[in-house]
Amino acid sequence: MIVASTALFIGVANLLRVHWGKIRMARPGSAYSVLLIVSLVVTLVVAGLFGPTAYWPMWIFNNIQLPIESSLMAILSVVLIYSAARLLRRRIDLFSVVFTIVVLIILLGSGPIFGIEIPGFHGPDGLRALIMQVPAVAGARGILLGVALGTLATGLRVLMGVDRPYGR
Secondary structure (H helix, E strand, O other): OHHHHHHHHHHHHHHHHHHHHHHHOOOOOHHHHHHHHHHHHHHHHHHHHHOOOOHHHHHHHHHHHHHHHHHHHHHHHHHHHHHHHHHHHHOOOHHHHHHHHHHHHHHHHHOOEOOEOOOOOOOOOOHHHHHHHOHHHHHHHHHHHHHHHHHHHHHHHHHHOOOOOOOO
16 A cells, blocks of 8 residues: 555656646646646645545546546447457457457456346356456556566666666
């Protein structure tokens, strides 16, 4: 818990530093940086004054955060379907068919379609839960291992002087 809160604090400090630098140098898109910093401050003040479960913080969550997350899920759904269709159009092999089937199962199991729940998808023993617990976790661990190894390799290259990302 301490490590997670420290990482969150460092992340917020870095976010403020980067966006404050954009505002100070009047870079393109600095208006979005102003909006981001103002939103962060307002949200922190409101949640700090009223508590995280009071009316106003919940209003911010339900009327700002939740619609943004829903919109991003809709965009993700469209991109996944488009990717599956494009993959099947370019080549049909075992992996493209498996990808398409998994995309359809996850999208159908993510929520009820027009109020209709498909039996066997939802619940702790449903097909969606099985896919989310085994292959999805394995894929996420693989990605994290890849990121960790890439970061380690980049750090070693910088330490050995092979890469000089900050000039000569």
